Amino acid sequence: MPNPFSDLLETRGVLLADGATGTNLFNMGLMSGDAPELWNTQEPQKIKALYKGAVDAGSDLFLTNSFGANAARLKLHSAEKRVHELSRVAAEIGREVADTAGRAVIVAGSVGPTGEIMEPVGTLSHALAVEMFHETADGLKAGGADIGWLETISAPEEYRAAAEGFALAGLDWCGTMSFDTAGRTMMGLTSADMVKMVDDLGDLAPLAFGANCGTGASDLLRTILGFAAQGAERPIIAKGNAGIPKYVDGHIHYDGTPELMADYAVMARASGARIIGGCCGTMPEHLRHMREALDTRRMDHPPALEEIVDRLGAFSSVADGTDKENTPARRATRRSRRAG
Template identity: 70%
Template sequence: MTQDALSRMLARRDWILADGATGTNLFNMGLQSGEAPELWNVDEPDKIRALYRGPVEAGSDLFLTNTFGGNASRLKLHDAQDRVRELNRAGAELAREVADAAGRDIVVAGSIGPTGDIFAPMGTLTHEAAVEMFHEQAEGLKEGGADVLWVETISAPEEYKAAAEAAALAGMPWCGTMSFDTAGRTMMGTTSEGMVALVGKLKDRAPMAFGANCGVGASDLLRTVLGFTAQGPERPVIAKGNAGIPKFSGGHIHYDGTPELMAEYAVMARDCGATIIGGCCGTTPEHLAKMRAALEERERGPRPSLERIVEVLGGFSSENDGTGDDAAPARARRGRRRS
């Protein structure tokens, strides 16, 4: 498939099923806490092929590469900062192999997560350094055959802008999501309304699609999606919510969202106005299969109310969506790994 594969799919489909978690499924395969998953693109290629086949066989139309932490800043923690291009290229090559063998159109999305650094003046990261890191990663993903870059779990508008510039330098289409995990805002204070404005200001560097991923639970994410669609954005909206709420048990984090709950979430995400619908932390191929079936079998319904979202998916983690006067203040943090 060519690099405009997602554009072609969007032109003929009114919803697209994305994939689920990366970290959750890799931990199930034996990845240890503290290990860099990206090293497995070279050291454990068969496990990465299996990771990719999971969503494809469950019915996903698009899946992300195992490159979320594949930037120089993250890989430096594992003394692998000089392997950015290699590890991203390998992750995309394995994905291309699985997608091309699927017998149907599958979009390979090159995952790009946050640098984990804080922008100046609060931190030391400059715009130029962020662009350089993202561009290096983008070139590796492009060489490996990714159809589109997929920037995700971003908190800072400055980092989103840097990713946009890097995608343009690489000559690649891109999609970009932020994580609204602090009382309806990102950790750096961006609201759903603010993100729509941010995307609009990017003009010719704007993403093909934008939205939210990770965050708290599925209910919160859909409230954010409603915040996007209320602004009447021109671009397709992405919804990639966690499979329920994380619970720590037996030394591991488990998510309480059942496949049946995620099927309800998928249908409600479509009704909220999302076009690209997937899962994030805790979402397994079993969840995705139920989501696919629900999207295929159930008719599109009216836009759900907040009360309806709570009734079906459970309560919100905060009283409002971050746009009110009592919204949480912005806080700095190191970006967290998508799991």
């Protein structure tokens, strides 16, 4: 079936996604520990400004403020019964921004991890995880999202559960994982593992897949090159952080400049990515530079690792995750809320 996302990707070839959610909302006054999703009804104008900031900077696609809109996370704020409502409103605000943009813009319904560890390592059952994802996806679809957008996932079991949840809601989707542990996800997947996992999903597979968040832009590009090396046929997503987080004057600050993110965008496209955006720390000013770079600059070869380091900074680990001798141990810990 035709999909606005696939149609726009075919037309443009490469899409610029958005930047950070959390970083931008913190700059608008969100307090650490608060649920950003509650702002969908409490501060709708600020959520509209978040979306519009990306669109005005040149993004072809933006994610809704629904990353933590699931029963497990919202229960921490006594809002577990508002999953569908908050997801729907997040998409409705996005729909208004996209429909008044004056050009084609995709509303992607953000869906983050449940925050729980799935069986057999943890206690969250597959059936319950599927229902959590289904509830969020259904709300996003009701609000007018063009696609669902799974992000920051580390466990293959959770990725598969989300795929089933999107299918139950009848919502096409894209899905990224976070490779933040020496080139692997927290639960041990490599870039090659993810390509195989996505292929094995068959009819449940996403429209596009890739990596987001993690550590710095250098590490993320190394993962993108890993996807491309597997001959992945689906479009690849690159959504890297704006540099490395540093604690400055009581706040987390990302050191990636707009110029660095412009270089990253061009190198991401040359590495094989077709949907390119930013994650934590990425502001509209970064996106403006990324837009200009993608429109005016060309790189006709995949970057060598040395070139990535020279332009974007050192990798956080020597290993890229594929060396079995450097395989990190599986850790049964809860992933914290994305800093964004």
